[in-house]
Amino acid sequence: MLTNKTLISEIKNIISHSREKAVRSVDNQRTLMYWHIGQRIFEEEQHGEDRAEYGTYLIKSLSEELQPEFGSGFSYRQLNWYRQFYKTFPIVSALRTQLNWTQYKLLTSIDDEHKREYYIAESVKNNWSARQLERQINSSLYERLLISNDKESVLAIAKGDVLPIEPLQIIKDPMILEFLGLKRESAYYEKDFEQAIITHLQDFLLELGNGFSFVARQKRIHLDGDDFFVDLVFYNRLMQCFVLFEIKTKKLNHEDLGQLQMYVNYFDRKEKLEHENKTIGILLCADKNNSLVKFTLPENNKSVLASKYELYLPTESQLLEALKMELDEFQTNENKE
Known part of the structure; x- marks a missing residue:
């Protein structure tokens, strides 16, 4: 028979685990929402005759309509982020559920595809928080490993395809x-x-x-x-x-x-x-x-x-x-x- 102390501990764990899953689910849905918004903005841009000029006008107009009703998450700057998010990750099924929007914003700012793949693999494998990911990017972790390795080896080890031997x-x-x-x-x-x-x-x-x-x-x-x-x-x-x-x-x-x-x-x-x-x-x-x-x-x-x-x-x-x-x-x- 379970003691009261054990029962309370188990129920607390159930509550904590469920809350964590709920938060991850909400954040994943938010990330998908931003991706779909970015997709629609990008697709609509392609219909403009002068794409650069039309893109600026389009995002500004959207912001003026959306921000009063839905808040600062739909400012001109944020909508630009959503557009760039879609351009950087154009395949929705490839998005990782382990990563949240803050992490994707950090990854979207990385131009080098190999470098971006490295940080994605390490974030997923090590369950990095957004703060930890930001710190690793700011400390140029990827570049420091390249001093003694080639890009393929660094990425393969990060993905777990091979184990380090040296x-x-x-x-x-x-x-x-x-x-x-x-x-x-x-x-x-x-x-x-x-x-x-x-x-x-x-x-x-x-x-x-x-x-x-x-x-x-x-x-x-x-x-x-x-x-x-x-x-x-x-x-x-x-x-x-x-x-x-x-x-x-x-x-x-x-x-x-x-x-x-x-x-x-x-x-x-x-x-x-x-x-x-x-x-x-x-x-x-x-x-x-x-x-x-x-x-x-x-x-x-x-x-x-x-x-x-x-x-x-x-x-x-x-x-x-x-x-x-x-x-x-x-x-x-x-x-x-």
Whole structure:
């Protein structure tokens, strides 16, 4: 027999679940309404002799008729959004019920089809809220992944068509940590930086991406009387491996890389199970020298990576310029060899 407490809990869950379904249903119907309005506006535009001029006149006239009766959702600006929504997503059956109108507005503003498909796939797979989607777009997540991957691979992993097999397929460089609320011009102790990540762990997991879960902080390693502590330990279920983070609030050096390599070796020999893949170590640093990383670590290294962090959201042009500089530097080093 159910206890009163259990019965109340189950009924509360039923109510919450039903309310959530009702909200999603209403929002889905609203999205479909906007799509159909956009379709009719677009079709009507095609009948005008001067399409651009007629389109402006048409939307303005509609707004003047609809807004007094139905409110600000039918302003000139909003009706333009509905028209653009239809143009961007012309097949109604292709609309995802998991996405709401706010998310579709964000996606409609993306011109690149590959980029738009990527954010749709990630939003659906990870159940991103509109705020989370906006943050990922503003942090140029797609562009950051392109530094080490091609468009087809990035999209295939997002859709779940293939699983990542190398760290560079899911690890971003740089990592954007604006959510920590730290000022980039200030100096921080590594323990303070680590505490900020723990405080904002959900946002940090969002930045890390698919498949990550938190395991431990300051994981103790005891070696013949000496103690060492790994800053942060995560596990990635897609790659089936531990991911270790060491935080350096200064420019990294070869000693930092050697220390992290030791931690990775320890986890591979003492912590990972037989069916799991090799441990990945990431140095999250304020600055890095790519050549130093390359020549400190063994050739064909895929276990230890360095990722620079940024404490503010860059503009897309700033990020693309930074990526271009990194690619040029990499190409120069390759040519020298």
